[in-house]
Amino acid sequence: MKWLLAMLLLGTCTTALAQEATARQPEPNTRVPQGVMRYAPSGFPDRIVASPAQDARTGFSVAWRTDTTVGAPLLEIVVAGDSPDMGDQRRITATSVALKTENGSAHHHRADVDGLQPDTLYAWRVQGDRTWSAWHHTRTAAKASAPLTLLYFGDTQNKNVSLTTRVVREAMRHAPDARLALYAGDLVSGGDGEDDNEWGEWFEANEVLPTSLVVAPAPGNHEYFEEFEDTPQERRVLGAHWPVTFALPGNGLAEAKRTTYWFDYQDVRVVVIDGTSALDLGTAKAQAAWLDQALASNPHRWSIVLTHQPFFSPREGRDNVPLRKHLLPVISKHKVDLVLQGHDHVYGRLKSPPPVFVVSVTGAKQYRLSDEARRTMRPVAEDTQLFQVLRFDGPRLRYEARTATGRLYDAFDLVDGGERGKQLVERDEDRIDERACTRAETLKGRTDRCWE
Structure with missing residues (x-):
């Protein structure tokens, strides 16, 4: 009798849990309830x-x-x-x-x-x-020959406190010696009437990182907004938060002064370009000329181009032709080592020698891969939050992409052979299996995304 009662109770609990799972609702973009002022400024910095x-x-x-x-x-x-x-x-x-x-x-x-x-x-x-x-x-940065560790994050964008926090913590646990953090744009979603709440959540999610490392972000399309939307005068305008939230170098292109810049960190030159301005505001050709100058004067062994929109998109239906037409020849000319990108909310590394093109995502929004990406990129991933650790040590660059739980997903070395150039060496050991989205649709019923 006791056994039967226990089984009935277990069945009731199982049914309740199943119903709760079935009834799960989409999570809001921020944790701030309507009408609550969580991130009001005060006299405290x-x-x-x-x-x-x-x-x-x-x-x-x-x-x-x-x-x-x-x-x-x-x-x-x-x-x-x-x-x-x-x-x-x-x-x-x-x-x-x-x-x-x-x-x-x-x-x-x-x-x-x-x-x-x-x-x-x-x-x-x-x-x-x-x-x-x-x-x-x-x-401060050391001499060029000193080892350097940096972090690279794809889009954070959505549900930052809820789901970006854990990735940032895991990144800092895996790279406690990191000095620099690169963000590939779309730090927040924006345009929803709570932009300031989203920026408040971005800082809360990143916790001590922005004051323990130096932070270099690229602007994404979500750092812009549509002015005069659905009218003949519609245009992209940089959001008010971007120019005041970060204190970035002022050496950018005149036509994109607040969103392009470059800097030297030990033996690496990092150049940040603005894909939204290039694609939507017609500055691709001007950015290419500026990029050519920034890379031509690079005295260091390594170079990174950081941008939001990918040169080779792993998501279906996206093709950023002006980037390849105007900026890709400059990247090839100067033998850039890494092009670090976001925007497409999947993971993909183009199967090519240097330059190595990587797309990654840190935040909650997850898209689906195109068939073209599955043919031309290795490895690829859907439904996976990631961070990347890059370690520069003399003639060797070691790259690792890790999941939100710290598991190794992708790894390779770039080795500088002098006159023989730089060679890519795959590191397959300890990588986990390829991840794919197993959901037919999101909680909101979207079949073109895996999660949102």
Whole structure:
């Protein structure tokens, strides 16, 4: 009798769990309930992020946010020490820009720090209204021959706190020595009336990363919005958050000054291009000329081009012809090593020698692969959140793509053979099997996506 009762209870629980799973609803893009002001600015500094100067050996820049009571606040910096008394701090006055959003009016601040010593750990903090942030640590870039570890993230975009957080934590656990983080655009979704909440969630999801590493993002199409939508005057316009959220180098193309830039970090030159501007605003040819100059003057062994839209798209129905027409010849001419991309919300590495073209995704939105991608790329993945760890050590670059749980998905080495050029060496050991989407549709009934 007891056995029968237990079985009946188990059956009831199983049925309830099955019904709960069947009734599962799509998760909202942010965790902020309607009518709640979760990310209002205050006198306490927040959204603090360090970015590299053009020469990362001698400087970096910091952006942060407060309410409008704070204007032209200070950044204090000193060589980090073991005692709480680190000595006299150097003070730098920030510039401030106002921004009004659904969370109220804020001031966004920028301080540019120069004249630093290479490979030196600095402690720094930023000012608010009668208060300061914590002291943060940033180490300047070392000499070119020193080993370097960096992180590369594809689109974060959706449900950042809910599902990006775990990937960032896993990335920092696998690469505690990383000094630089590259983001391939679409950091947020935008255009939904809660842009500021999304940026608040991006910073919350990234936790200590933006103040422990220097951050270099590429702009994505979701950092833009459609002005005069559905009219003859419709056009792409850069969103108000992008220019004030990051303190990026000001060496970009005149026609895309706030969204293109380059910098040197040890033995690597990183050049960031703006695919949205190239495709939708007609700057592809001008960006190609600017990219040619930035790569021609590269004195380092390695080069990376960071962009949002892929040159070779792994998603069905996308074909970014102007990128290949104008910018690809420049990349080939200068023998760029890596082209790191996002936008298509799958994983794919083009089967080719250097340059190596990679598309990856970090966030929750997941698309489906095209048949062309399955023929021309290896490995590929659907329904998989990823981060990438890149380690540069003299003539060898080691690349790893890992899943949200840290499992190895893709790995290769680029080895510089001098006059023989750079060779790609596959590393197949310990990789997990190829991942494919097994869902017929999303919770919203979309068959063209795997998750959203």
